[in-house]
Amino acid sequence: MYRAEPVDIAVLKERAHDYRDQVERRLSGAMSEDQFKPLRLMNGLYLQLHAYMLRVAVPFGCYSAAQLRVLAAIARRFDRHYAHVTTRQNFQFNWLKLSDTPEILDLLADHGLHAIQTSGSCVRAITVDPHAGFGRHEVGDPRWIAESIRRWTSLHPEFTFLPRKFKIAISGDETDRSAFRLHDLGIQLVKKDGEIGARIFAGGGMGRGPAIGVEVVAFSPIRDVLGWVEAILRVYNLAGRRDHLYKSRIKVLVASLGADAFRAEVHKAFADAGDSRPVLSDAEYAATAAAFSKPDFDPDAAHDPAPALNPVQAHWAKRMAIAHVAPGYTGVMISLKRPGGIPGDIDADQMDGLADLAEQFSFGELRNTKEQNILLPHVRLHDLPALYDGLEPLGLTATNSGLASDIVSCPGMDYCNLASARSIPLSQVLSERLDRLGLDDELGPLSIKISGCVNACAHHHVADIGILGVDKTDTDYHQILLGGASDANASLARTISKALTTDQTADAVERVLRRYLQVRTDSEESFAACIRRLGLALFKEAVDAAG
Amino acid sequence: MKIISGNLLDEGTPVWWTGVAWSSDITLAAQIDPKAAESLEKELAGTHGQRVVSLEVVPLKAGGLMPRRQVIRQLGPTVRPDLGPLFDVRMGQAA
Numbered sequence: 259m260y261r262a263e264p265v266d267i268a269v270l271k272e273r274a275h276d277y278r279d280q281v282e283r284r285l286s287g288a289m290s291e292d293q294f295k296p297l298r299l300m301n302g303l304y305l306q307l308h309a310y311m312l313r314v315a316v317p318f319g320c321y322s323a324a325q326l327r328v329l330a331a332i333a334r335r336f337d338r339h340y341a342h343v344t345t346r347q348n349f350q351f352n353w354l355k356l357s358d359t360p361e362i363l364d365l366l367a368d369h370g371l372h373a374i375q376t377s378g379s380c381v382r383a384i385t386v387d388p389h390a391g392f393g394r395h396e397v398g399d400p401r402w403i404a405e406s407i408r409r410w411t412s413l414h415p416e417f418t419f420l421p422r423k424f425k426i427a428i429s430g431d432e433t434d435r436s437a438f439r440l441h442d443l444g445i446q447l448v449k450k451d452g453e454i455g456a457r458i459f460a461g462g463g464m465g466r467g468p469a470i471g472v473e474v475v476a477f478s479p480i481r482d483v484l485g486w487v488e489a490i491l492r493v494y495n496l497a498g499r500r501d502h503l504y505k506s507r508i509k510v511l512v513a514s515l516g517a518d519a520f521r522a523e524v525h526k527a528f529a530d531a532g533d534s535r536p537v538l539s540d541a542e543y544a545a546t547a548a549a550f551s552k553p554d555f556d557p558d559a560a561h562d563p564a565p566a567l568n569p570v571q572a573h574w575a576k577r578m579a580i581a582h583v584a585p586g587y588t589g590v591m592i593s594l595k596r597p598g599g600i601p602g603d604i605d606a607d608q609m610d611g612l613a614d615l616a617e618q619f620s621f622g623e624l625r626n627t628k629e630q631n632i633l634l635p636h637v638r639l640h641d642l643p644a645l646y647d648g649l650e651p652l653g654l655t656a657t658n659s660g661l662a663s664d665i666v667s668c669p670g671m672d673y674c675n676l677a678s679a680r681s682i683p684l685s686q687v688l689s690e691r692l693d694r695l696g697l698d699d700e701l702g703p704l705s706i707k708i709s710g711c712v713n714a715c716a717h718h719h720v721a722d723i724g725i726l727g728v729d730k731t732d733t734d735y736h737q738i739l740l741g742g743a744s745d746a747n748a749s750l751a752r753t754i755s756k757a758l759t760t761d762q763t764a765d766a767v768e769r770v771l772r773r774y775l776q777v778r779t780d781s782e783e784s785f786a787a788c789i790r791r792l793g794l795a796l797f798k799e800a801v802d803a804a805g
Numbered sequence: 806m807k808i809i810s811g812n813l814l815d816e817g818t819p820v821w822w823t824g825v826a827w828s829s830d831i832t833l834a835a836q837i838d839p840k841a842a843e844s845l846e847k848e849l850a851g852t853h854g855q856r857v858v859s860l861e862v863v864p865l866k867a868g869g870l871m872p873r874r875q876v877i878r879q880l881g882p883t884v885r886p887d888l889g890p891l892f893d894v895r896m897g898q899a900a
Contacts, residue, residue: 285814291814291858291859305858305859307874308817308819308878308888338888338892353888355817356816357815671873672877672882673882680884682882682884732872732873
């Protein structure tokens with residue numbers, strides 16, 4: 259469990275106090291909208307289609323049952339009784355009044371939460387592998403490095419006004435669940451000669467002009483990671499473009515310089531920093547690690563009898579349980595993707611119910627995933643039947659983690675000012691169809707991600723089947739992309755269709771899925787492997803086939 | 806023709822310029838000559854900026870039809886019609 263330090267709480271309260279004053283001055287007319295807008299954005303408050311939207315930062319996606327209850331209370335008291343889990347492991351509220359937001363930030367600060375670093379040209383809230391701390395093949399806990407970077411970069415004057423936003427993702431596992439090569443800066447913890455260190459990438463990103471990050475450092479000792487992050491940020495801060503919004507991300511700088519020249523610039527900046535370079539001492543790293551307390555696992559859990567699961571529960575457990583390093587324990591994914599539902603939405607009653615279950619069965623810990631689901635990280639295996647029984651009345655037993663109907667979708671034009679098309683209706687049509695056809699289990703692991711515009715909030719570039727919304731004659735149209743991946747074989751999906759209506763898109767996706775079932779060697783060949791073997795032509799043919 | 810939209814400073818609620826005032830009813834939006842819309846928007850931002858923010862000049866579709874983004878702003882998310890403008894009324898009734 260992550261616990262913010264007293265100094266962090268003090269900073270958050272001070273920041274909330276400042277914000278209250280700013281809002282009062284804005285509402286009184288003492289401050290103009292032009293003066294106020296950058297201040298509200300620095301506190302995560304956007305003005306969207308219907309009202310103000312607050313993006314609440316969840317440190318590394320990890321939070322407690324108590325914090326979830328606070329979020330549920332905010333949903334009830336200030337919003338319309340629900341919240342939305344984002345692909346950046348945060349929560350969003352969609353229907354706020356400006357004059358209520360100071361009280362909301364106070365409530366968040368009182369409970370170690372905040373909304374800073376969720377907007378603006380700064381280092382954004384850092385995301386990590388949601389299996390952090392319990393993955394069986396974990397090299398090191400990515401949250402420790404993430405927290406070290408957060409402490410060092412938060413409010414750092416040199417990095418508060420970067421050319422553009424800067425996103426960092428960190429993985430501590432052989433298997434990448436953080437998409438670290440698709441971020442401005444990505445770190446993978448690796449082991450070399452028995453020492454844990456960091457492999458560092460930069461220049462990745464989705465959105466306009468997607469790019470896979472280039473390796474900048476093959477192995478850095480932990481003590482030098484902050485130095486490398488500083489060097490990358492410094493090169494970007496000095497050389498990144500500020501004259502063109504669409505060319506201001508670090509991926510554009512890396513592409514314009516070329517990977518070798520960019521790498522050389524970073525290594526020079528690292529060397530030039532000399533004695534001023536930040537060093538993460540063993541003592542400081544250990545203190546940072548101490549912010550994450552380990553659950554008090556019961557050693558007797560290893561000897562528990564197998565859980566008594568009925569067939570429905572057994573099917574659910576097989577799909578939603580995640581291997582755990584502690585004997586007798588498991589992680590459990592809670593899907594927010596019921597058929598026909600809105601991906602990522604969770605209502606206040608579900609939040610409170612889930613908080614109760616987290617306290618009862620998972621040491622009070624929860625995590626958000628970039629797939630817009632919630633993870634209970636430490637569940638005793640023999641508690642699985644009781645957990646299922648607790649989830650059922652909450653409507654949270656959808657059994658589709660990692661399957662086709664576990665569709666990731668941005669809010670699209672139903673909420674977002676930037677969207678070109680609606681995303682949620684297509685996700686609803688597809689999830690209902692997949693449920694009706696019963697294809698999920700036959701297909702096996704497969705990702706569908708739907709973005710409403712080129713900003714790619716749903717990460718459609720790295721989906722097996724990515725879908726991009728486009729505006730055409732003021733109607734929803736979508737382009738289909740295939741072959742993306744964000745794992746060790748990171749690749750960007752390629753567009754294979756013209757713009758299609760929502761119904762045409764759903765039909766085309768079904769044809770692609772059926773074609774995959776026809777042509778895969780066996781059920782072990784993943785969609786990505788199948789495309790690598792056969793190419794896109796067969797699937798494009800399926801998309802183009804009418805009726 | 807064009808219309809001018811904005812959001813109430815405190816509530817964030819979408820509103821439209823009727824020609825004499827701001828209304829939360831899109832059907833009352835004044836259709837403005839495209840040549841006059843930009844200057845009117847600047848004038849409104851100057852005189853009404855304390856009450857209405859995020860002003861935007863919105864071209865109408867052929868035949869004077871409203872762009873669907875504006876319709877969605879008026880009615881609420883298409884996927885949650887229960888969250889539209891009558892939400893507060895309904896919650897009041899429920900209470």
